[in-house]
Amino acid sequence: MPAEAGQQADGACSHGMKLSWDINDPQMPREPDHFDRFCEWPDGYVRFIYRSGEKKAQRHLSGWAMRNTNNHNGHILKKSCLGVVVCARDCALPDGSRLQLRPAICDKARLKQQKKACPNCHAALELIPCRGHSGYPVTNFWRLDGNAIFFQAKGVHDHPRPESKSETEARRSAIKRQMASFYQPQKKRIREPEAGENQDNGGHFSNIPSLENPEEFDIIPDTGFPVPGQPCFSFPNSDAYKATCDLAAFQGDIVPPFQKYPNPRIFLPRPPCSYELAGPGYTNSGPYYPTLYKDASSIPDDTDWVHLNALQYNINSYGSFERSFDFTSKQPGWKPALGKADLGESTDHGQFQAVAARPYYNPELPCRYLTTAPPSAPALQTVITTTTKVSYQAYQPPALKCCDNVREVTSLSGCNYDSENTQMSIYLEDLDLPATVAMAASPTASLPLKIPGDCRTIRHTLPFPQDSAPSWTDGAETWDVCPSGPGSTIGYSERISPFFSYDHEDF
């Protein structure tokens, strides 16, 4: 990726890190030479400089559920992470994944959200708070200065990624379109082509169609998981519509499967059902289908869930991986690998670390979150707990290595939006692995992605996701993906190798 780095001079995670500035500096760098591409999933102690024209930066957007936090500084906007909402029972979705909802930003809405039941097992939903910054939520700071928007993140998210805002919005809009389509005669139009697309999954990134046509999701199972999907087939249009509405009502409460890893086949080596049942995380008393189907009337969400089941199929490899992870509870190679990765990168613990330290996925600790800070985080966190310059000093060294560390972190954890997922997905496909690890909880990619040629290349070549800087089109907007950085390749490879072995063992 070195070449890439040069190519993408304004590569996201690089320059911002290199610059010696702190969000609290009285004077920010003037006329920055480089600007970073918008990073939707900043993680770790990173800093970026965006162009003042960058809309997402202007909106202070983030894939993480960040809420405004008053820092009593009118010039610096501070936001803290709300974490992620999961099933209190840590139930496994049809595809083995876990529910990872985006916490509502509004307190009121969040409370309301938490009162809802898990669409899968009806257990309570649980909000996993973010404690990635010295036990406190990860904080993001935004500062507009001149023609640049400075961004600084502090802390390493120690929880899965929730559905991103963009995903939520995209899904909602898709649902709306879907709803609209139901009113139209065309809705009856033949969808074979689309269905085929989904099934094929060759077009890993052709998820949108599915989204727009919930019914199609139901079809997807056909290819792999007949059970969950079945119900939908029987849906009268009216029902389907209803379900769609419910889904919409659920608003982003459900992590759209399609948003995760589009290619189910990869992550579902075994028949969904058996797999699911066998999974340790499976807490349901009975088969999904019967339960869900029957109860359709009992709980509003059930209806949604019918769809979800189908939808979730595509969901993630992450879940699959988790499961495998769980099975091998000891995770011999797992943690070590992660830990190793973290070594020497004290400042940039990407999601790797977060994932590694994630007790949340342990069946035995359902949804319980360890308040324990990430292993490597503490030192840093103790130092960097505020926006003070003092902390910055400690931080700097790593910054210098930003290309290596940050890239690794960001590329793996979050700087990418779809690229990340996409890439990861790809990776998984090729390796049939837990790319999910890096992906952590992020169900991102989902909409029709415009995969750069190199991305595909990567897909087969594997190595580096970072290489691709795919952008997805959401309406008129285009999401920039954090470019990967040089050195990431190496780090990534190193980290991955362990997984390979692990994975193979597991499967």
Added chain:
DNA sequence: AACTGCGGGGTTT
């Protein structure tokens, strides 16, 4: 209905 930003206010270190 939610999101978002602002700002008052309280607590802790």
Added chain:
DNA sequence: AAACCCCGCAGTT
């Protein structure tokens, strides 16, 4: 003093 958090308000989406 500097962080943190909570809460409510008001404008926007």
